[in-house]
Each structure stands twice: as structure tokens, then as C-alpha cells.
Amino acid sequence: MAKITVDGKTIEAVEGKSLLQTCLENDIYIPNLCFLKDMEEPTGACRLCLVEIEGRDKMVPSCKTKVAEGMVVRTDGPKVREAQTVIFKLLFSSHNMTCKNCLSKAHCELQKIGKTLGLRLKKSMSANGEADADTNMRHPCFDLNTSKCILCRKCIYVCAQKHGKPMLSIVRGGRNGNSTAGIACEYPPRVDCYQCRACVDVCPVNAIALPTLVSGA
Template identity: 55%
Template sequence: MVSITVDGKTIEAEEGSSLLQACLDHGIYIPNLCFLKEMDKPTGSCRLCIVELEGEEKPVASCGVKVKEGMVVRTDTPHLRQLQRVDFQLIMSAHHMECKNCLSRKKCELQKIAKTLEVRLKPTKFEELGRDLAVLKHPCFDLLPARCILCRKCLFVCGQNNEKPLLRLVRNGYESVIEATCEGEDPDKLPCRYCLACVEACPVSAIVPVARELDRGV
């Protein structure tokens, strides 16, 4: 164990562990959407977990920083909050909100982040992109691309649970979308083990098990 200072408070953490995880474990909340503690190499795609590190000129994504003895970290300066607000609003501009039909509504990470950053959930600065992306039908679940925030957590857990991941990211930029490689296949011959780790990992309920379709109220 080593000692680090976060927002003026000294905490103990395992050397080499993720700085983000160490902070979360000590009740220091840093907004995050694309990190899972099992990840050795986080994708760093959401950019919400940025912190200021003593000795670093620019803010860094804390999920990808390894804890080292004597680190001095700030997680909540006005500059960080401003950068996080811009990134969060960009994410929200591509997220189709339908809270009343969403399985995440009682433990919504987006709502928690909006509260932490003191911003509205609906973007005001950026228009909602309003992507009209059709629901993808997998034999075991529905994938709702318009709700997906492209955090890639589902890709990671699918890769962990299957020799060959059954989910993949296709196209680029605004057009990016998660796809199931076995879409349309005979359910009895599917390599998918119906582990539903992807459903569990998705922070916005963009993957909905077919058996629970009625829960969505659609």
C-alpha cells in the first residue's frame, strides 16, 4: 500500500492500481462512464474522469493512471468541472433520453453525473443530435443504438466471457454503433451463452434482454 493525497485528504491505495478506482473506493466520486475495475487497459473514451496531477501540465484521465507513492491529485477544480461539462454535454447530445421507459432510471449514472457537474441532463449548449437509429434485434436481447453512449463496456465484458467477442463497434465518429455479430442467426446455434454480462455492464440500458421487453413499456 502507498499514500496519496486527493483533494487535500491522504488515502492509502495499492501501488499500481487505477487512480480512479482508488478514489471511488475511498468515497471520492469522479464522474466516469467507460471504466470497469477489471480493465487493465481502460479505453479512456468518455474523458469524464479527468483529474489534475501535481507535475502534469494538463488534466489526465484518472482511470488510466496507476497509483504511485506521494501522488498529489485534485478532482474538483473549476477548470476540471468546465472541461467535464463540455464532454458530458457532448455525450448527452447523442443520447436519446426516455427515462420513464428506461431500466436504468432508478440508478442512473448520467443523472448522478449531471448532479455532480451541476448541469441539466438535456443539453442546452449542444443540440440533441436526435439520431434515428433502429433497434437491432439479437435473439437474446434488443440493442438500442439511439440510447447507446458508446462507452464500450459491453465490448469488454463480452470479450472477457467469450473466446471470440460477439459484440463489436462498427463505423466511425457520429455513425459509430455497437453491433452483434450473430444478429439474425438461429438462436439454437448461437455462440452467445446468454450470460447477459453486456446487459449488466451497460450504464444506460441500451441493451435490453428480450424476455424483459415488457419492462420497457414499449
């Protein structure tokens, strides 16, 4: 075990464990979108979990930082909040904000992070805010709405964990010179997709959701 100090509070923590997970388990919330409990190799995709560590010049992503004896951490200083706000606004700008019918609304990570950062989320903050929110891929196992995807890659990670080779991937494309990226899924689905749907459970923004029933189908 190691003793570390986080925001002035002393914590007994497991040496070598993810600093983000340690903080979350001790009721210290650090904004995060791409981390999952016990992730062996965090992807560090969202960059939201930045913290300051005494003796280091630069802020570090806490999900990829391991607990070490004597570490002194600051999770909510002005520099951290400023950087998180810039990163969050960038991520949010690609999210189609259609909260009214969103299944995530009671436990939306974006709302939670916005609140932590003192931001009121508005459609005008999102370049995708007025985009058509219709599902753009109907898969037998889920609906995929790429206009909500914030590219956290959690779905790819859990799919790879469960089935070896992930069925989901990031695809890049663009119209009129605008490069865009989103999640795509191989089709047809594998047999084990029907029992799994781990990607649905893990999506923090309802970009992957249980399939809606199409009338007449």
C-alpha cells in the same frame, strides 16, 4: 502501499493500482462511463475521469493513471469540472433521452454525472432527443437501441473478457454526409450468449436491455 492526497484527504493506496478505482473505493466520486472494476487495460474511451495531478501540466484520465507514492490529486477543481462538462455534453448529445420507460432510471450513470456537474439534463441537449426510441435490433438475447448508446464500449470489453472474441463491435455509417457510430452485434448469436448477457448487465444507459416480448411472436 503508497500514501497519496486526494482533494486534501490522505489515502493509503496500492501502488500501481488505477487512480480512479482507488478514489471510488475511498468514496471519492469521479465521473466515469467506460471503466469497470479491476479492468486491466482501461480503454479510456469516455475521457470523463480527468483529474489534475500536482506537477503535471495537463489533466490526465484517472482510470489510466496508476497510483504512485506522494501523488497529490485534485478531482473537483474548476478546470476539471469545465472539461468534464464539455465532454459530458458531447457524449450526452448522442443519447436518446427517453427516461420515462428506461430501465436505468433508478441507477442511471448519466443522471448521476449530470448531478455531479450541476447540469439539469434536458432533451434539447441531445441531438438524438427526438429520435425514435424503438429498439432497432431484436436479438434473441437482448434488445439493442443504438440511439441510446454513448459508445462507452463496456459491452465489447465484457464480451471479449468472457468469450475471447467479442460479438459486439463499433460500426460507423452515415446518411446525408453525417457520420454516425454505434454498437452492432454479430448474428446469429453464439450458444454461450444465451447464458451470458454480461453486455446487458454492464450497459450504463439501457442501450442493451433484456429482450421485450413481441406479441404474436
